[in-house]
Amino acid sequence: MLAVNFLLLGAVLFCIGVYGVIARRNAVLVLMSIELILNAVNLNLIAFALIKGTVDGQVFALYVVAIAAAEVGVGLAMVLMIYRNRRSIALDELSEMKG
């Protein structure tokens, strides 16, 4: 298997995630796009671990998985609170902190 295949798959997933973050207005969908980005990075880390022949990349990937779980928990709690206060989770309506 070529290393390029793996890394290109990661790049494609990353770009799809970036598009989702830019295009989506619903906060839950933006969080899903962030998950896509994190998984793309994890694919790259696993591929690098395989290329180098060490397990350090896999250790990093496990850290990313754990941090992603924490991020989703806090993110969804925040989305829930925003929804409770405003009855909407459209991100472009959250402009109180605009300078």
Added chain:
Amino acid sequence: MIAQAASDSINVAQNVGFGIIAALMIFAALSVVTTRNVVHAALWLVLVLAGVAAQYILAAAEFVAASQVLVYIGAVMVLFLFGIMLTRAQIGHEKGLNNPTWALGIPVAIVLLGLLAWVIIDAFEDDVLPDRGPTPTVALSDQFLSIYLIPFLALSFVLLAAAIGAIVLARKDR
């Protein structure tokens, strides 16, 4: 091309499996960011995450694949579905999921993809992933409990803080 592939002893079955899973994953990921139904987006995301786990197994990272299935498909997706349930009145097609300027994302993503692809192909032209066999979980745990011990402990504190923070943010009686 074929002669070169044969000389590098590329595993054909592995490549075919990779291609099929990769195509499925890309289609599912595109569906996540384009579908007009939030629940469908979550279900397509399950397919992407399962595909990532399958790719980990192809890349000889069994333990990471198992964690991926447990953490993402088991826990994160349930959180997402609860988030969708609690923040939405109706199930079905929905208007206003995209920004008015959503089309700006397409050139950004394409330019970024072009840049990344150029760098990757330039750096790893014909490198073949070595066939290493499954990673022993003992090797992973040795790393976690020796040189990565401090980050590991820090990570447990991060998870604890995130759990407490999520509870404090989401509870009603304040």
